[in-house]
Amino acid sequence: MVDYWRQGSVAVIAVNNPPVNALSYNVRVGLYNNLDKAANDRDVLAVVICGKGRTFPVGADIHEFGQIPKEPWITDVGRKIESLGKPVIAAIHGTGLGGGLEIALFCHYRIALPNARVGLPEVLIGLLPAGGGAQLLPRLAGIQVAMEMITTGRQLPASEAAKYNIIDKVVSGDIVKEGIEFALRVQNKPFQDKILRYRSPHGKDSLQPITEAVLRKIKMRSRGFYAPVWCVRSIANSVKLPFEEGLAQNRIMFQQMQLSGQAKALQYAFFAERSISKWKLPCGGNFATAVPRKIKTISVIGAGTMGTGITVALLSAGFPVLLVEQNKRFLMKGVQTVQSLLEGGVKRRKFTAEQAKMASSSLTTTVDLQALNSVDLVIEAVFETLSLKEDIFSKLDKICKPEAILCSNTSYLNIDKIAASTRRPDKVVGTHFFSPAHIMRLMENIYGCKTSPETVATVMDLGKRIGKVPVLVGTCPGFCANRMNRPQSEEALFLVEEGAQPEQIDQVLEDFGMPMGPFKVRDLAGGDIGWRSRKDAALHLGLTLSYDLQFFNGERYCSLADKLCELGRFGQKTGSGWYSYDKPGSKQLSIDEDVTKLIQNHRDSLGIKPRKITTQEIQERFLFSGINEGFKILEEGIAARPEDIDIIWLYGFGFPRHYGGPMFYASQIGLKRVYDRICHYHELFPYSSHWMPSKLLQKLSIQEVPIGQWAELHSKL
Numbered sequence: 001m002v003d004y005w006r007q008g009s010v011a012v013i014a015v016n017n018p019p020v021n022a023l024s025y026n027v028r029v030g031l032y033n034n035l036d037k038a039a040n041d042r043d044v045l046a047v048v049i050c051g052k053g054r055t056f057p058v059g060a061d062i063h064e065f066g067q068i069p070k071e072p073w074i075t076d077v078g079r080k081i082e083s084l085g086k087p088v089i090a091a092i093h094g095t096g097l098g099g100g101l102e103i104a105l106f107c108h109y110r111i112a113l114p115n116a117r118v119g120l121p122e123v124l125i126g127l128l129p130a131g132g133g134a135q136l137l138p139r140l141a142g143i144q145v146a147m148e149m150i151t152t153g154r155q156l157p158a159s160e161a162a163k164y165n166i167i168d169k170v171v172s173g174d175i176v177k178e179g180i181e182f183a184l185r186v187q188n189k190p191f192q193d194k195i196l197r198y199r200s201p202h203g204k205d206s207l208q209p210i211t212e213a214v215l216r217k218i219k220m221r222s223r224g225f226y227a228p229v230w231c232v233r234s235i236a237n238s239v240k241l242p243f244e245e246g247l248a249q250n251r252i253m254f255q256q257m258q259l260s261g262q263a264k265a266l267q268y269a270f271f272a273e274r275s276i277s278k279w280k281l282p283c284g285g286n287f288a289t290a291v292p293r294k295i296k297t298i299s300v301i302g303a304g305t306m307g308t309g310i311t312v313a314l315l316s317a318g319f320p321v322l323l324v325e326q327n328k329r330f331l332m333k334g335v336q337t338v339q340s341l342l343e344g345g346v347k348r349r350k351f352t353a354e355q356a357k358m359a360s361s362s363l364t365t366t367v368d369l370q371a372l373n374s375v376d377l378v379i380e381a382v383f384e385t386l387s388l389k390e391d392i393f394s395k396l397d398k399i400c401k402p403e404a405i406l407c408s409n410t411s412y413l414n415i416d417k418i419a420a421s422t423r424r425p426d427k428v429v430g431t432h433f434f435s436p437a438h439i440m441r442l443m444e445n446i447y448g449c450k451t452s453p454e455t456v457a458t459v460m461d462l463g464k465r466i467g468k469v470p471v472l473v474g475t476c477p478g479f480c481a482n483r484m485n486r487p488q489s490e491e492a493l494f495l496v497e498e499g500a501q502p503e504q505i506d507q508v509l510e511d512f513g514m515p516m517g518p519f520k521v522r523d524l525a526g527g528d529i530g531w532r533s534r535k536d537a538a539l540h541l542g543l544t545l546s547y548d549l550q551f552f553n554g555e556r557y558c559s560l561a562d563k564l565c566e567l568g569r570f571g572q573k574t575g576s577g578w579y580s581y582d583k584p585g586s587k588q589l590s591i592d593e594d595v596t597k598l599i600q601n602h603r604d605s606l607g608i609k610p611r612k613i614t615t616q617e618i619q620e621r622f623l624f625s626g627i628n629e630g631f632k633i634l635e636e637g638i639a640a641r642p643e644d645i646d647i648i649w650l651y652g653f654g655f656p657r658h659y660g661g662p663m664f665y666a667s668q669i670g671l672k673r674v675y676d677r678i679c680h681y682h683e684l685f686p687y688s689s690h691w692m693p694s695k696l697l698q699k700l701s702i703q704e705v706p707i708g709q710w711a712e713l714h715s716k717l
């Protein structure tokens with residue numbers, strides 16, 4: 001796991017633990033012993049530490065967390081380096097992260113390739129840099145830089161790290177060769193002043209104002225996430241305590257954090273995010289065997305909000321896009337939107353003006369579907385009307401080359417029905433982007449019963465190539481994301497009907513950690529789209545939506561959202577919705593007395609006496625209704641694993657990452673408790689079928705199986 005060789009007077013110690021040279025127990029032992037070997041070899045005058053393969057060590061092995069790590073710890077390896085009596089050079093390529101960077105900070109010198117990155121990302125998995133990082137970095141780069149790097153986990157490119165003295169020299173070529181050359185140059189020079197523990201932290205007199213400013217920032221963005229605050233404390237220890245005492249304090253904090261639910265959730269999320277690319281289809285075919293098709297040209301049909309967002313996502317990843325609309329006027333408007341989104345990307349520093357220009361020059365347009373005869377892949381993003389989509393897909397099937405893949409950006413409709421309108425159902429797949437599609441990273445890919453593994457592999461690969469997080473699910477109304485979200489939105493309305501205020505519900509869920517409460521989300525998305533589809537659904541059943549409707553299609557129904565829409569209150573875009581806004585399009589909101597009255601009148605007309613609704617009830621009815629649906633989604637095989645569902649929620653709805661996602665959250669608070677509360681609400685609200693408890697949840701609540709085994713257990717049930 002650790003290789004050792006000598007080149008003249010230089011000993012090279014190379015960590016060899018693929019894929020990322022994580023500092024597992026055996027690696028730490030190997031480093032420690034090989035440092036001893038170099039120390040004891042009189043012919044060795046300097047040592048280079050590097051990583052074999054793709055990277056310098058990226059930190060501790062996350063699989064080993066949750067128990068007291070076996071010694072030697074990273075700090076023991078660090079002490080060995082400091083006291084070796086010979087200069088030690090860290091030669092960094094790839095990413096030098098966490099414990100990897102900590103070892104480099106114990107070294108006397110650090111060199112790196114230009115495309116290397118360094119960082120202390122422990123905070124992102126709910127921890128602090130207890131292997132010396134929180135003590136050493138302030139002594140090298142100063143308190144300000146250490147605070148920024150450690151509380152955000154940001155990785156710095158080598159050039160930026162060099163500005164802060166974290167890297168002594170940026171070199172190009174072969175990193176080991178460069179390391180040896182550097183070692184030969186410094187081998188006979190004094191290096192005691194390079195041992196960071198003997199320095200005092202830069203900017204220590206400004207500790208208080210820096211801390212206050214950082215804590216203010218953390219408070220704004222952390223929403224109940226503790227690790228950044230602990231990281232601040234760990235850095236303060238570098239000023240307040242002698243080096244070894246600071247290390248000891250930070251170890252104690254690390255141990256407490258390691259056992260916390262937040263660290264477990266973040267580490268679960270880390271691995272969940274990596275597991276989603278390991279998909280498999282129920283009818284055979286999986287990520288390991290399916291080969292994605294090469295996609296060079298893409299067409300997007302529909303230049304509305306979704307179509308233009310998808311176009312920008314594709315263009316900015318370097319794909320040429322042929323944008324299609326039904327007439328020139330819509331097309332022109334779409335092109336303007338694409339241009340302004342690209343300009344917005346430049347303003348937000350997502351890309352340079354030059355890149356935006358390049359992207360823009362890769363956009364072509366047409367109003368003629370025939371022009372799609374040579375594209376490799378089409379993404380349809382028109383209105384959510386099945387007949388319209390069927391019509392487009394049947395035309396595409398005739399126009400596009402036989403091997404072209406046809407994708408629908410539907411958020412709700414049955415992929416099998418859309419596929420059935422073509423003679424190539426194996427090449428039809430759902431690619432559900434989230435709005436705004438050029439920003440939101442989730443891409444919910446939906447297979448139908450005939451979608452081929454090759455088609456799935458192609459859209460999963462496309463998702464990665466455009467910087468999205470692609471998750472594969474099966475088809476059902478609303479798939480995974482919107483199907484789980486639906487009962488939650490309904491419960492939010494029912495809670496208002498029963499006595500809560502929209503702003504109260506929003507506040508409770510924002511305090512829980514959601515980026516926005518459900519009523520703000522409704523206003524942002526625009527109430528008119530849902531209203532139109534509810535009216536269509538009613539029409540389909542020979543009904544009309546009326547003010548006093550309390551049941552719809554046998555289910556409890558709340559007409560408050562319809563009442564707002566009747567008044568033209570569609571949300572932000574009309575300047576009023578559940579809140580009122582400064583002006584149409586503004587985000588500046590205030591509570592609106594008219595809405596409060598409208599809610600009161602609604603309750604009066606239905607004879608509902610408002611009651612006090614507690615925070616607990618709001619949280620439970622919102623979260624548990626979605627979680628119950630999540631278990632049904634697992635039960636039906638729509639999602640293969642709870643990890644898929646959780647990643648959808650982390651990236652599609654901004655579910656707080658330090659809870660891991662709704663399914664992991666349920667596992668942490670206890671499935672028995674979740675199940676019992678769902679049964680309680682089912683008894684209270686028999687006309688909301690979303691409270692019918694999931695059978696899988698019921699079984700798991702009895703067996704208390706860890707989340708990693710749910711899918712396996714389910715397949716045996």
Ligand SMILES: CCCCCCCC/C=C\C/C=C/C(=O)SCCNC(=O)CCNC(=O)[C@H](O)C(C)(C)COP(=O)(O)OP(=O)(O)OC[C@H]1O[C@@H](n2cnc3c(N)ncnc32)[C@H](O)[C@@H]1OP(=O)(O)O
Pocket residue numbers: 019020022058059060061062063068069073074075095097098099100121122125127129130131132251252254255271274275
């Ligand atoms: C009495 C109490 C005593 C307490 C004593 C305490 C002492 C504590 C001392 C030290 C603590 C040190 C802590 C740390 O170092 S925490 C870890 C910090 N590092 C990270 O968080 C890095 C995480 N990894 C990444 O960010 C990325 O993986 C990447 C940038 C390194 C590479 O990205 P990419 O090229 O996109 O590859 P993948 O992400 O797909 O990863 C490939 C593969 O590798 C696995 N993997 C990555 N990092 C780790 C890791 N740190 N541990 C284990 N495994 C890792 C990843 O899961 C992938 O695996 P695969 O899916 O099976 O292929």
